Amino acid sequence: MQAVSSGQVEIRLDLAERYLLESEPRMALDQLRTVQGIAPDNPRLHFNLGMTYSVLDDFSRSAASFERAVELDPDYGEAWNNLGQVRQSMRDFAGAAYAYEQALSVSEYMTPEFAAYNLGSLNIEMKKYDEALSWSVLGIEKNRRYIPLYVQTAQLLQKAERYAEAVEVLEAGVTSRPDSAQLRLMLAELLLGLSRDREAMRWFESIIQQSPDSNEASTAQDYLEVLR
Template sequence: ANQPSKALEQFREALKIYPDDPHLHYDLALTYDMKGMLDKTEYHLKEAIRLKPDYSDAYNYLGFIYFGRGKDEEAIQYYHKALENELYMNPQDAHNNLGLVYLRQKKYRKAVLHLEEAVRVVPDFAAAYNNLGKAYEGLGQYDKARFNYEQAVKFNPQYADAYLNLGKLLYRSGERNRARWSFGQVIKVAPGSEIAMEAARYLKRL
């Protein structure tokens, strides 16, 4: 339990020696986030960006903080800033995160654009496939939704949320046996969880 506190001490000491190191500010932000101190997280991410204006990981992280606060427009702005840097090593993360914002806003076409880009960059990105499934479901394109949920569990066989989404889709389309299997997988990989209980409720109806 003391890991973040210990890390915090070390990073603070290091910052006294290297106050202009953007990576130290980023590490501090991460540590404050682990302690739930989001104002300090935000401050150090902004310091990291001030010191390194093309710091895409910091822009992406800031977007994530704003998304968590329900500030979608700010989140979108920071995710796009992350993507402006052609040397950004993790563009799939910003694309997936943009997909999440647009999913929340029910802007499914925009979500699809970014999520398809995320899986193009990283073809085994299970979370992005799961989000793509939701976006295609929102558009009423159920075959594509199913394909993407299936990709999600193919690349992450422990992905309870994707099994649940797939199960619900199969349940609604009347594929009872496949739905039963999918709900069973939820309970198998996440026993005792809330989504396992939801899966169990669906199983009772089958």
């Protein structure tokens, strides 16, 4: 086999990632198999194999690839997180929780809020709502701009009938992400359900002013027509 430089390996990995973005997993797999014959111990190779097999719904191979990535690089937080997602899809809940927690333990992991959110979702799936809430709250502490965590936390608080706390969480979310029509609408609907109609109306109006072309603005307008 003709010798291939490390630079060419990186180019093939870049190509594979581009093919994945373009929804061409088979073409990505061709590039990755070439790299596999050249640099079999490259953690990025196995991460991308995991991503590719996941897209192809081959979860067993996907999990094995992510496992190899973290074996080669135990501080590969993104690979740990994705391993958790694959294990969760395979209903290996204990394995998924372990992988997510490993991702959170990696100090260099740049997006720990993803793992915290996934731990929340995992515990919701297992109907462990108190544990889910703890992970959701931790996730917000990790990244106060990640909208899905505010949604998840507020939903869990409402499920526990802790409505005042849910309002506080959504208000904090809007403060951190004033551009989010989704959070504004969720807050307005919650206030409306608590018979705080005037406050709800102000939030509905703010959605229309801030994001007039959004689906949330259309919904807010429908609410206002009933309330006025």
